[in-house]
Amino acid sequence: MRPTSPTRHGDAVSPPAGIPRASLADRNFKHLLVAPSIFVLLLLGIFPLVYLVVVSFQGITMMETDTGFIGARNFVHLLHDQRLWDALVHTLIFIAIALPVELILGLAMAQLFLDKLPGRQVFIALLVLPVVVSPIVSGATWSLMFDVRYGPITQILTWISGRDVALLWTINPILVYPSIIIAEVWQWTPFMFLLLLAALANVDKSQLEAASIDGAGHWRIFFKIVLPAIWPVMAIAILIRGLDLFRLFDIVWALTRGGPGTMTETISIFTYVKGFQQFETSYTAAVALLIIVLLSIVVLAALKRVELAR
C-alpha cells in the first residue's frame, strides 16, 4: 500500500513551518512502519508464552504423549524440586561473585587508562577483544588453558611454586567455581572497563580540580564527585551484566556441563537438561514460565529506576 502523497502547497506561499506536524505523522503511515516488527515480536514472543502456559498444565513427557490437563501438579513439583532451587542458588552465586569482581576490576582498569599513557589506544583495542569472542569459544579456550597436563596454567603454577602442581580445575569440586568465574571475569571485565572508561572521561574536570584545591583527598573526591557522576552508566552496566549472568550457559557448558554432578548447574543449564535431555516437556514449560515471571519482575523494577531511555 502506498501512503497518500503529501500535498504540494503553493511553493512560495507556505514555508515549512506552516506544515502541520500531522503531515509527517500520517496515522496509517506510522502504524504501517511499526506493524511488521510488532507482528514478528508477537509471533515469537507472545504466542510461545501462551503455548507455555497451556503445556505447563499438561503432563507431557517422553513417555506420556497424552495432552490431558493435570491441573497445577507441575507447579507443585516446582516448589519441591531441590535440584531447581539449587540451580537458582548456583546462578545467584555466580552473579554475587562475578558481578562485583568485574565491576571493581573494570573500574580500576578504567582509572588506570583514563589519563595519557604511551600506546593507550593499542592497549584499549587489545582489551576489547574478549568481549566480542563467542562465549562458547571463550569456554573452549579456557578449557584448553586449564588442562591439567597440556595447559599453560598448570605450567605457570609449577614455575611459581617450584614443585609439581596437578590441579583438575574443571573437575575438582573446590576449583570448579573459581575456574568458571575466572573465565567469566576474563570475558566481561573489558565490557565494564569500556563503559566506565567512557563515563569517567565525561566527568567534569573543573569540579575535580576545585575539590582538590579545597584539600579533599582522593577517596573523598571519588565518593562525593566521581561516583555520583558515573552512576547512571554504572547502573546500566550492572543491569546488563546482571541479566547476562542470570542466563549464564555457554561458558559453564564448555567447562563443566554443570558438573561435577550438578554442582555448577545454572538455571539455564537445568532447563536445558530437563527439556532436551530428559524430555520432561510439561515440567520444563513450568520452569520456563517461572524464569520469565521472575525476570520480568526484576526487569520492570529495574527499567523504572535506570535511565536507559533518554
Added chain:
Amino acid sequence: MNLRQRRGLKLAVRFTAAVAITLFFVFPIYWLFMISLKTAEEIYSFPPKWFPSQLQFGNYAVLFKDGDATTVGNSLIVAGVSTAIAMFLGTICAYSLARFKTGGEHLANWIISQRMVPPIAVVFPIFLLYVWLGLVDSYVGLILLYTAFNLPYVIWMMRGYVLDIPRALEEAALVDGYTRWQVLWKVVFPMCRAGLFATAIFTFVFAWNDFIFALVLTRTEVTTYTVQVTHYFGGQSNFWAKISAMSVLGTLPIFIIVGFMQRYLVRGISLGAVKG
C-alpha cells in the same frame, strides 16, 4: 626525588600495570590461535610449548577437507540474512517510534524488555512450535528466531540514532514533494548511515556468536560454527586441534570487523546508554 622524577616513576608503574593487565586479557586468545597452528604432537607435548616450532595450517586443511568448515558458512547465512531483515523492519519501526512517538514510552519499554528474557526460556516453546511446524534444523527457523531476538536491539539503537538527527530536513523534503517512503530512503537512512552500519555489525555479531538457539534448533543441516566447536569435546579426550582451528575460523572475522568499529563499540554494547 624531584617532581619530574616522581612523575616519571608514576608513569612507569602505570605502564607496567597496563602491560600486565593487557597480557592477562590477550594471552588466552594468543593460546587459542597458537594451538590451532601446532601439529598434534606439539599440542600433546609435556610440558606445553609456548610457540609452534613451525607455522602449518594442517588443522584448518582438515576442517575444509572434511566439510566441517561449511558450518561457518551456515553461521554466515543465518546471521547475515537475519541481520538484513531485522535491520530493515527494525529501522522503519524505530523511525516511527522516534518521530511520531507511536505507542509512547510503553511500547518502547516493552520492546526492549523482550530482549532481556533468558534465551533458554524463549527457545523452549519455540522448539515445540517448530517441531509442530517442521522448522527444526532449517535455515528459515533459525533466521526467524534470530530476527525476532535482534529486533528489539535494532529498534532500540536506531531509535536513538534517529532522535540524533534533526527533523527539519524531513519536513523540508516533504514540502518539496517527496513521498513519505522517499523521505525515509533519501533523507533518513543516509543521515544515520553510520548508526545503521554500527547497529548492523552488532546485530550480526550477536547472531554469529549465539550458541544456545543453534544448539536447540539445529541437528545436522544448519549446524553453526559454535555448535560445531562443541562436537569436538569428548568424554575422554578432546580434539584440541579441531576445537582451536574451528574457534579461530569463527573468531577471526569478528576481530577484523570489530577492529573497524572501535568508535561505535561503547554505544553498541551499552544499548545506546553511553554515546562514547
